[in-house]
Amino acid sequence: MDSSSLRERQKERRRARIYGVAIELFKQGGFQTTTATDIARASNVSRGTFFNYYPYKEAVLLDYGSEVMERLRDHAELRLAQGAPPLGVLYEIWDRLAEENARERDLFPPLAYEVMNPNPERARTAYQALPLSRVIELILRPLHQSGQMRTDLSLQRISNLIADTYLMVALRWSAYGTERPLQEEMRLALNLLLEGAVRREPARP
Known part of the structure; x- marks a missing residue:
């Protein structure tokens, strides 16, 4: 060597x-x-x-967040390769992320704040280190390609909206708490988002 x-x-x-x-x-x-x-x-x-x-203390948390995102992506790729339905995989990822955030409740707020840091370079670094929207995009791509999702919004934009919603709901829960466990809060938010993103079959008379 x-x-x-x-x-x-x-x-x-x-x-x-x-x-x-x-x-x-x-x-x-x-x-x-x-x-x-x-x-x-x-x-x-x-x-x-x-x-x-x-270069700053919060940068340590970006490494932690990157590890979490890598595990989620690996799980999503494995489950999709096994033939699991994309929406089922998305809920699995959602639940795993909520469990991680609930377990490490004190670490999440400063990590989330980095994504919204007023310093654009730090915010960009955090966004790149925490590619949740890309994991979501990976999961939803089969639905988008098969026409099961609305077409007036790009897959990237839908994925970004879902990821941003996770960030804000989890941040509020971590900082202030609610009567519901985080997993329930996150499923409620995801249900509402998917109602507007996924095409539903018209109800039969």
Whole structure:
């Protein structure tokens, strides 16, 4: 192994260690109260080294969000390949995401806020790291191609609207709570959205 490859592997291991330590600290002490200095100290690196890997604390959460999205995409691809109906797969993904958000309730608000960050570069980075709309688009594409979805809106726009709705409903639930579990709130929102997106057979007289 040459020296450049060795350095890259060392960097990857260091980043993985910082990430793992940071997520654990966020879960134990809360995202807001955990500082970059806390993470660096617990990871046995300098504060400057932390910022070499993560330019701001929220960037750690983007790695977490990316992992979640990757798992959802893998599940969707597998289920579609098995012949599962697209809408069934969408509800499976919806439920899995709601379960993850409910379990890590303190991590979701700062992660969601990054997508709406007033700094356009940070907002763009967050959007790219959390491609929920692309996972939804993957799932709904067979319905769109077969003419089972409305055609006056593009598949991309429908998928973006569904993803944006998830973001806002889950953010409100995480920050303020409701009487319903998040999974119920999300299914209610998805039902309403699909009523307007999927063509229904006319009722028989």
